[in-house]
Amino acid sequence: VDGTDLWLGIDLGGTDIKAVAVDCDGRVRWARAIATCAPEGRDAVVARLLSLMATAAGEVAPARVRGVGYAIPGILDLATGTVELLTNFTPDWTGFGLKDALEQGSGTPISMLNDVRAATVAEQMWGGGRAYRNFICIAIGTGIGGGLVLNGELYFGSRGAAGELGHQTMDPDGPRCNCGNYGCLEALASGYAITRRAREAIACGDVQLAELLGSAEPEPHQVAEAARQGSAGACRIFDEVGTFIGRALANLVCTLNPEAIVVGGGISRAGDLLIDPIRAELARRTVVFSRERGGVEVLESPMGGQGGAIGAAAWALRQSADLATWTHVS
Numbered sequence: 001v002d003g004t005d006l007w008l009g010i011d012l013g014g015t016d017i018k019a020v021a022v023d024c025d026g027r028v029r030w031a032r033a034i035a036t037c038a039p040e041g042r043d044a045v046v047a048r049l050l051s052l053m054a055t056a057a058g059e060v061a062p063a064r065v066r067g068v069g070y071a072i073p074g075i076l077d078l079a080t081g082t083v084e085l086l087t088n089f090t091p092d093w094t095g096f097g098l099k100d101a102l103e104q105g106s107g108t109p110i111s112m113l114n115d116v117r118a119a120t121v122a123e124q125m126w127g128g129g130r131a132y133r134n135f136i137c138i139a140i141g142t143g144i145g146g147g148l149v150l151n152g153e154l155y156f157g158s159r160g161a162a163g164e165l166g167h168q169t170m171d172p173d174g175p176r177c178n179c180g181n182y183g184c185l186e187a188l189a190s191g192y193a194i195t196r197r198a199r200e201a202i203a204c205g206d207v208q209l210a211e212l213l214g215s216a217e218p219e220p221h222q223v224a225e226a227a228r229q230g231s232a233g234a235c236r237i238f239d240e241v242g243t244f245i246g247r248a249l250a251n252l253v254c255t256l257n258p259e260a261i262v263v264g265g266g267i268s269r270a271g272d273l274l275i276d277p278i279r280a281e282l283a284r285r286t287v288v289f290s291r292e293r294g295g296v297e298v299l300e301s302p303m304g305g306q307g308g309a310i311g312a313a314a315w316a317l318r319q320s321a322d323l324a325t326w327t328h329v330s
């Protein structure tokens with residue numbers, strides 16, 4: 001990498017930690033991923049984060065790293081950088097001052113944001129949201145997260161937790177969610193819900209699906225592949241999942257009247273299998289916002305699974321720009 005200014009973004013995921021260095025136009029100039037090893041506990045993961053930061057500093061030199069941002073898959077106290085809730089990680093993360101630990105360990109100031117809120121910033125600056133002042137970002141992966149841009153600004157809500165789209169109750173008698181509630185969108189339509197639905201279909205005697213999947217615990221991308229190979233059962237799963245997501249989004253469209261919805265996350269790579277039923281249900285449930293009255297665009301994210309990391313870098317860039325503006329004004 002030449003002597004350009006770069007911003008480092010690190011996305012702490014349940015399975016892997018992704019790091020990117022982007023330039024001021026959002027181009028990824030360096031990327032690296034390592035395993036999280038979350039079951040090893042908090043201190044081990046923090047040590048891996050610090051070593052990844054050291055690797056990045058070494059490998060992108062002599063470029064100048066102007067800021068470092070983190071994307072965290074949970075709820076944070078944004079003022080202090082303390083972790084409030086991090087599902088899929090060991091319990092010792094709750095109440096942990098992550099920002100302080102990383103700043104002290106690396107000697108570098110960092111900024112921090114929820115992972116999907118970070119991805120929303122990336123979409124706004126360099127992705128599917130660029131053309132819009134009001135849009136919803138939904139990330140469908142192992143879980144379901146989201147972010148809102150309203151009047152051109154990332155919307156935080158009173159505690160920074162606005163955008164938890166996955167925890168809307170869609171079916172009060174539905175399956176239990178990782179958050180403790182029953183029938184959340186996430187419990188019905190996320191990656192883990194797709195795996196559960198496939199398992200249930202096989203248990204109910206879908207021999208064709210069992211043959212195509214060859215596993216009792218199939219990954220969502222395997223279910224998508226089975227759908228493409230003609231499994232009616234797998235197609236039905238994506239229809240049901242997409243319909244639930246479309247219904248949840250329709251409620252948000254009625255509440256917020258956005259111009260667009262950007263769909264990202266690993267499951268969005270299923271493409272039309274997922275997007276078609278989302279569009280169909282949205283059209284059915286948003287009569288007041290019909291096409292003739294302007295409608296709402298549904299776009300696939302162009303971030304290719306790096307939205308969280310790119311967004312963390314984008315957030316660091318924006319914080320440094322705000323700081324520069326503030327310094328200038330004062």
Ligand SMILES: [Zn+2]
Nearest residue numbers: 167177179184
């Ligand atoms: Zn939930």
